[in-house]
Amino acid sequence: MNKETIKIGILGMGTVGSGVSQILAQNGKDMEHKLGAALEVKRVAVRDLAKPRGLTLDPSLFTDNIDHVILDPEIDIVVETMGGIESARHAITKALENGKFVVTANKDLMAQHGMELLAIAKLQGKNIFYEASVGGGIPLVRPLKFCLAANRIHKIMGIINGTTNYILTQMSTAEKEFKDALAEAQAKGFAEADPSSDVEGRDASYKLNILASLSFSSRINMEDIYVEGITNVKLRDIRYAQELGYAVKLLAIGEEGEGGLKLRVHPTLIPHAHPLAAVKNEFNAIFLEGDAVGEVMFYGRGAGSLPTGSAVCADIMDAARAIKNQIQNGIVEATFVHKPVVPMEEQLSRFYLRLKAIDEPGVFAKLATAFGEARVSLDKIIQKRSVEQTAEIVLVTHDVAEGNFTHALDSLRAMPSIRSINSILRVVE
Amino acid sequence: MNKETIKIGILGMGTVGSGVSQILAQNGKDMEHKLGAALEVKRVAVRDLAKPRGLTLDPSLFTDNIDHVILDPEIDIVVETMGGIESARHAITKALENGKFVVTANKDLMAQHGMELLAIAKLQGKNIFYEASVGGGIPLVRPLKFCLAANRIHKIMGIINGTTNYILTQMSTAEKEFKDALAEAQAKGFAEADPSSDVEGRDASYKLNILASLSFSSRINMEDIYVEGITNVKLRDIRYAQELGYAVKLLAIGEEGEGGLKLRVHPTLIPHAHPLAAVKNEFNAIFLEGDAVGEVMFYGRGAGSLPTGSAVCADIMDAARAIKNQIQNGIVEATFVHKPVVPMEEQLSRFYLRLKAIDEPGVFAKLATAFGEARVSLDKIIQKRSVEQTAEIVLVTHDVAEGNFTHALDSLRAMPSIRSINSILRVVE
Numbered sequence: 049m050n051k052e053t054i055k056i057g058i059l060g061m062g063t064v065g066s067g068v069s070q071i072l073a074q075n076g077k078d079m080e081h082k083l084g085a086a087l088e089v090k091r092v093a094v095r096d097l098a099k100p101r102g103l104t105l106d107p108s109l110f111t112d113n114i115d116h117v118i119l120d121p122e123i124d125i126v127v128e129t130m131g132g133i134e135s136a137r138h139a140i141t142k143a144l145e146n147g148k149f150v151v152t153a154n155k156d157l158m159a160q161h162g163m164e165l166l167a168i169a170k171l172q173g174k175n176i177f178y179e180a181s182v183g184g185g186i187p188l189v190r191p192l193k194f195c196l197a198a199n200r201i202h203k204i205m206g207i208i209n210g211t212t213n214y215i216l217t218q219m220s221t222a223e224k225e226f227k228d229a230l231a232e233a234q235a236k237g238f239a240e241a242d243p244s245s246d247v248e249g250r251d252a253s254y255k256l257n258i259l260a261s262l263s264f265s266s267r268i269n270m271e272d273i274y275v276e277g278i279t280n281v282k283l284r285d286i287r288y289a290q291e292l293g294y295a296v297k298l299l300a301i302g303e304e305g306e307g308g309l310k311l312r313v314h315p316t317l318i319p320h321a322h323p324l325a326a327v328k329n330e331f332n333a334i335f336l337e338g339d340a341v342g343e344v345m346f347y348g349r350g351a352g353s354l355p356t357g358s359a360v361c362a363d364i365m366d367a368a369r370a371i372k373n374q375i376q377n378g379i380v381e382a383t384f385v386h387k388p389v390v391p392m393e394e395q396l397s398r399f400y401l402r403l404k405a406i407d408e409p410g411v412f413a414k415l416a417t418a419f420g421e422a423r424v425s426l427d428k429i430i431q432k433r434s435v436e437q438t439a440e441i442v443l444v445t446h447d448v449a450e451g452n453f454t455h456a457l458d459s460l461r462a463m464p465s466i467r468s469i470n471s472i473l474r475v476v477e
Numbered sequence: 478m479n480k481e482t483i484k485i486g487i488l489g490m491g492t493v494g495s496g497v498s499q500i501l502a503q504n505g506k507d508m509e510h511k512l513g514a515a516l517e518v519k520r521v522a523v524r525d526l527a528k529p530r531g532l533t534l535d536p537s538l539f540t541d542n543i544d545h546v547i548l549d550p551e552i553d554i555v556v557e558t559m560g561g562i563e564s565a566r567h568a569i570t571k572a573l574e575n576g577k578f579v580v581t582a583n584k585d586l587m588a589q590h591g592m593e594l595l596a597i598a599k600l601q602g603k604n605i606f607y608e609a610s611v612g613g614g615i616p617l618v619r620p621l622k623f624c625l626a627a628n629r630i631h632k633i634m635g636i637i638n639g640t641t642n643y644i645l646t647q648m649s650t651a652e653k654e655f656k657d658a659l660a661e662a663q664a665k666g667f668a669e670a671d672p673s674s675d676v677e678g679r680d681a682s683y684k685l686n687i688l689a690s691l692s693f694s695s696r697i698n699m700e701d702i703y704v705e706g707i708t709n710v711k712l713r714d715i716r717y718a719q720e721l722g723y724a725v726k727l728l729a730i731g732e733e734g735e736g737g738l739k740l741r742v743h744p745t746l747i748p749h750a751h752p753l754a755a756v757k758n759e760f761n762a763i764f765l766e767g768d769a770v771g772e773v774m775f776y777g778r779g780a781g782s783l784p785t786g787s788a789v790c791a792d793i794m795d796a797a798r799a800i801k802n803q804i805q806n807g808i809v810e811a812t813f814v815h816k817p818v819v820p821m822e823e824q825l826s827r828f829y830l831r832l833k834a835i836d837e838p839g840v841f842a843k844l845a846t847a848f849g850e851a852r853v854s855l856d857k858i859i860q861k862r863s864v865e866q867t868a869e870i871v872l873v874t875h876d877v878a879e880g881n882f883t884h885a886l887d888s889l890r891a892m893p894s895i896r897s898i899n900s901i902l903r904v905v906e
Binding site: 341352 | 511616
């Protein structure tokens with residue numbers, strides 16, 4: 049028997065929840081036509097019933113008791129847009145145990161407890177959909193699960209945090225320092241009042257966890273991801289990078305190689321000709337390499353009420369289709385293995401290094417010797433005219449193990465003729 | 478009851494068919510793990526049994542009789558990679574009528590008879606999957622059907638022909654004329670011996686038909702698409718375009734506006750800052766604007782054995798899931814309406830025009846008057862130093878109706894001081 053009306057309960061009516069409600073009001077009829085079933089928002093749980101909301105939803109649908117949504121036997125799909133970890137985890141678990149399909153936009157939760165929630169869903173013969181948890185409206189979860197399912201993915205590289213991409217773009221195009229670009233991003237609504245999760249790379253690391261789990265079919269712990277933010281990136285480095293043919297982006301990188309998975313988030317020099325280098329301002333993009341498909345990239349708005357709402361609504365439609373078609377156990381691979389992770393010090397990277405040295409005969413030879421002894425070979429060198437007997441030197445290495453590079457740095461720091469090591473960034477080709 | 482082994486029959490073992498067979502040999506185990514069901518190639522129909530094939534498939538699977546595949550009661554999924562129109566149409570129809578799910582990579586067929594085949598599939602409670610018919614391995618059909626299903630798509634713009642993009646990229650970067658760039662593309666395997674379908678834009682128009690049908694939920698006739706190829710694009714125009722801040726790309730453009738659908742394929746000047754301008758060589762990319770998601774772009778290899786095979790294999794997995802879950806009528810909207818189409822002469826375009834005029838006083842005023850009388854306003858003008866009393870003039874207009882622009886051209890052609898009109902291209906911003 050096909051179900052005629054699919055009933056939805058929504059937890060939270062903030063940025064994402066109101067985007068969902070706006071899209072349902074605007075395009076609901078088309079969505080129903082595509083589904084062959086009606087969609088009805090039956091209940092909305094919010095923390096503060098008194099808060100005024102400029103929404104088309106009937107005020108009588110609102111409740112401040114989550115149980116009124118997740119325990120309502122008529123509700124088929126619970127949409128979690130409340131955010132946070134513990135209360136969302138509890139609500140989703142309870143909703144699944146009560147036979148609901150779940151749609152969530154919660155990246156922190158899916159990165160930390162996704163496997164557990166997927167297992168509960170599988171046990172219940174239901175499913176949890178989380179397209180909106182990464183890349184806003186950009187289709188990523190579904191393409192990885194389905195469109196690219198016949199591929200072994202070797203590598204993913206993504207610009208998956210709009211705030212940092214906006215800041216780095218402004219530093220580069222408007223020649224601003226980090227602090228000023230951040231202030232502008234905050235003024236324009238691209239950065240939050242407390243931007244730490246974005247600028248320190250944590251937000252990107254949660255999203256990398258979700259994408260890498262799907263790409264490599266592995267459980268990933270947050271502590272297996274190396275994370276470095278953009279707070280130390282200087283305008284001076286962006287200028288040197290330009291001169292060397294690179295843009296500077298905060299990249300989330302996942303690779304599967306012989307030794308296991310390599311997972312890292314850090315500011316990165318990427319060649320101007322790479323498609324990711326052209327991704328500007330608040331836009332996101334995810335670049336993948338699969339053994340069959342080759343190189344693929346997905347580009348779009350990684351955040352915002354309507355883009356994220358677009359992904360949530362697509363998930364609502366998928367859940368509705370599963371209900372309509374009475375699909376049990378629609379979950380693809382809830383039981384990921386736990387693949388080994390290559391420790392950061394064993395990973396190979398190319399490095400960009402900016403330092404100041406005393407401009408005297410033999411300094412360059414000493415530098416080169418220190419690198420040679422640590423088995424670090426150099427690819428590019430820029431030395432600018434010296435000021436007050438101090439030369440600024442910029443180096444780009446070939447691939448080296450992070451551990452060897454650290455040794456080379458230790459030697460440099462011990463050399464009296466090296467005044468300061470000012471910047472260390474990684475480079476991809 | 479869940480089916481344990483899903484049996485596949487393949488029609489044709491050319492570029493795409495052998496890609497599919499290679500991926501199944503390479504990644505089949507992973508695919509089966511993700512599906513929770515085994516996949517078995519049971520029969521392969523080819524035209525010439527004697528042709529040597531360097532494949533892992535058991536020679537005993539091969540037949541030269543299509544009926545041995547499409548009438549085999551054990552075969553669940555028929556994969557059509559034989560190409561052509563009538564015999565493929567006949568085979569797919571018969572396969573659907575015999576209760577098979579169908580996967581096809583055939584763009585010509587889906588563009589011309591897709592609606593009919595989808596209707597037959599719906600009637601049979603089966604489905605036809607055609608991700609590989611457009612954009613090679615780039616996920617497009619599934620994102621349009623599912624990931625972006627909550628959006629109204631206003632506009633799609635795509636570089637969906639790798640041959641022409643390779644040629645235009647080479648003209649631009651290696652400063653070659655069309656003829657030489659085509660010869661190089663042929664030598665490198667990016668263009669066929671008979672390149673007419675690619676360079677004249679027909680291949681792109683078939684793909685636009687498929688993408689626009691999905692984007693705008695409308696049936697589209699091939700004659701409703703304006704098609705212009707790249708054979709008349711000159712290196713000189715690409716250089717002027719560069720100078721004006723544009724790249725030249727063969728774009729397939731679909732828009733839905735107040736008057737209906739606008740559908741066209743033509744060489745186009747597109748600003749360097751647009752993400753499509755960075756799509757080089759044989760790569761494809763499709764840029765979309767949805768009312769919720771905003772701007773999205775999908776990028777990758779639009780052709781080739783393995784990339785196209787990747788899409789076919791994803792479709793095989795989707796068909797297998799439908800069989801495993803016993804989904805009947807999984808088709809989303811087989812019954813598209815037929816939306817009105819705005820005739821080309823009523824569409825608005827910006828134009829790039831290169832002409833030669835006698836370098837004498839008053840010529841510019843005459844030109845400007847002719848444009849003004851036809852209600853064409855000008856945005857940009859370049860005039861280079863004249864040679865032998867002949868000035869080369871390049872103009873870019875604001876948006877004008879194609880009909881008005883044609884009137885302006887007629888006036889120019891009648892002016893004795895205009896020696897020749899050398900190039901007319903369209904511009905998007």
